[in-house]
Amino acid sequence: MENKSHTLIFLYVLPFVLIVFSLFVGRYQIQVSSVIDEIIISSYALLYGIHLPVSTDHTVLFSVRLPRIIAALLVGSALSIAGVSFQGVFRNPLVSPYILGVGSGAGFGACLGILLFDSALIIQLLAFIFGLLAMFFAIFMGKVSRGTGSLVFVLAGIIVGSIFTSLISLVKYVADPYDELPEIVFWLMGSLSTVRYEDIVWLAFPLVIGATVLLLLRWRINVLSLGDEEAKALGVDIERIRLVIILCATLVTSAAVSISGIIGWVGLVVPHIARMLVGPNYSILMPVSFVLGASFLLLVDDLARTIAATEIPLGIITSLFGAPLFAYLIKRGRLGWN
């Protein structure tokens, strides 16, 4: 018990340590002392409403690195909390946030935006709308089908996902190979390199709503994970609560995907690491997944912007690191679900 509370404190403090650390990291070299100076000076300036002449260091720190850090925290926590919620509702530890075709739907929306409009805001908006649209198709299909339980939703998600994936291929096929196609490919691999403060506001809003509802319902997800019949016998209105959870998790995923592109593995691996550390009780598991996801993606993003001279897409790093990590966890056999 003592050990466990130490783990918890560490997990909750970690993101704050990483935020500070990430400010120092990057291809553009800034002296440690001048980072500290900038932080102190800017805080004062902010506090007393003074306008200071903007230095290059200041621009790099607060217009490039900080928004990116915040975005990484938000996207990481969004994908993780959506992943852990879906895993509970579908009673399947191998489910990811993209289970209902949200990834492909959002991907298609973004491709369409790149092809037709070429405005960052419209690209995000279309990604968000088509992500939600994919989910509504999947839920609608699950609802009208005669089957019951959560499996029909998973199947519907596969169907919707596959349709949107082929539509993405279609857009790629007709896209200009010198200009639009590279942009589409880059978007689909996931990146935070172009994030600005406006994007963050845009992401934070749905994330706060979705995550708040999910966190409030976290104990009920325990009961849902017992299976439909037992949950019903324990007095849970399963159809309604399942729908609310699916809606919120998808909302959060769509918002994340729309600003970062498709980043795989985070929503699958982070909940597993969290489950290994604190067990399967959603009362603790869910907030831990939330903060761990934030730390995880921030660390991955730090890697993405430092290991090579050019930016490496996040999706590539999360798969390259996430997949072997997952293999290692399976070998350890302490997944917290078998």
Add this chain to the structure above:
Amino acid sequence: MELILEVKSLSFSYGNGNIFEDVFFSLERGKVICILGPNGAGKSTLIKCIAGIFKPSGGSVCILGNDTSLMSNGEIARCIGYVPQQNDTIFPFRVLDFVVMGRTPHLSMFSSPQQEDIRIARESLKMVGISELEDKVTSNLSGGQLQLVLIARALTQKPSLLLLDEPTSHLDFGNQVKVLEIVRKLAVSGMSIMMNTHMPDHALLVGDNAAVLSCNRMMLVGNVIDVVTTKNMSSVYGTNVVVREIEDMARKVCIPGSELPLYK
């Protein structure tokens, strides 16, 4: 005696033909009724209809005088505790976390269990005699321990009626007796219990009443002594069954009647 459960002309159908129809019986406070019947007679379905998991196609179930078709899942779960035959939980919860889930019908949608709920869960664990398992993980329990944990979870609902779906079916001999002892103990403490079983002998051991579900109908209902007889059991199970009084134990037993062919 106070009537806890009253089932009137209940029927259920999955869409093509009734699984059972016109089922009548009632149960008083502190009494145990054992439902017997061949495989596939619909005993589990009947229990699930009463628990509110399935919606009956006709008839009514009244718990403490209230018709369950007019009650929400939560209201039913505050009166009726359901113990499933098996549990296939994906995630290995700690036993106490698992048992406290029995408080679900008493908690609002957004709340988590409080100290009081945990105290009630511990009380239930104590009631079935497995307090020492509190910190174990459900996936590491034996079949017998898991059955007791499931009973404890249902008790944590603080129900007036407990439904047990073949609670002894996967257990070794010792654990079967242990579960039956707990059933008896709970009945003495005032709990009404409806239990499905494949063993007529278990009905003789713990049942006040017994009923036979067979050929889509409730064939027999009544005092266990009147229902579990040589003639009835032989006809229900389609084989030679004998019910005998063991005099030095002053109780009846139900055993296979015919000589089994020996292949030497």
